[in-house]
Amino acid sequence: MMDCPKCDSETLVETSALGNIPLDVCPACGGIWFDKGELEALLAQSQGGAGADLSLISPKPEGLSCPRCRSGMTRGGLVNPLLIVDKCGTCGGVWLDSHELALLEKLLGIVGGRTEVRVARPAPAPEPEAQPGGRAPFLKYALGAVSLAGLAGFSYELYLYFSPAGSAGHTPSALLAGGSALLLAGGIFSINRLED
Ligand SMILES: [Zn+2]
Ligand SMILES: [Zn+2]
Incomplete structure (x- = not known):
């Protein structure tokens, strides 16, 4: 240069x-x-x-x-x-x-040569591209947290389910177990969608 x-x-x-x-x-x-x-x-x-x-x-x-x-x-x-x-x-x-x-x-002895040589200025360095989907990493962490919460809830239900009756304070709740499983599956599914 x-x-x-x-x-x-x-x-x-x-x-x-x-x-x-x-x-x-x-x-x-x-x-x-x-x-x-x-x-x-x-x-x-x-x-x-x-x-x-x-x-x-x-x-x-x-x-x-x-x-x-x-x-x-x-x-x-x-x-x-x-x-x-x-x-x-x-x-x-x-x-x-x-x-x-x-x-x-x-x-x-160049016949009919140009009277000048013209060049264009080089294009300026390209602007750093605006991060497409800059929120994606945050979204991913949030979905990861949702999945973990689902996993924790689901594990807790399993623990309750397999623990001897009466030794745990709660009885397994089908609603909570189902909700946790949905959270886990939904979170993982969404993360996979994000990575496409
Ligand atoms: Zn010199
Ligand atoms: Zn000059």
Whole structure:
């Protein structure tokens, strides 16, 4: 990720619009960043592989700061005195303003080339999705409690039922036992539905 050296808070976007070389283009000003070797490769393609002299013509140390390594770049002509670029002496990258692209394409012999490379800003990171059914976990715990209550009631009835007559204070109640069993079954059934 590199920021545009000309615009505030614009991030360069990678595109393969020119000669299948991945370039980084500013979505706002259309400036193009060539990493070391990329522009040389483009020029070599157009000039039959002849090693072009890529040292700057009448360089001036007043360039932008390098988007790759933050060093101050040098401004000067590249190949042609009219093609003014900013070149980084540290990492070897070259920054081309949008309006200089047409001249570069002329130099490269690209006929009918675009006068600019347009890229769209990358889509912003997707918002974290609102938790669908955010109440489900709570509901699940509540249903779990209902099931446990049913289980407890049912167990208590079983205990009463199997304990020797007279030793327990209560006699089993069919209504309570049935209700507990329903609570237990209903709670478990609802939890299973929630998990679908
Ligand atoms: Zn820009
Ligand atoms: Zn640099």
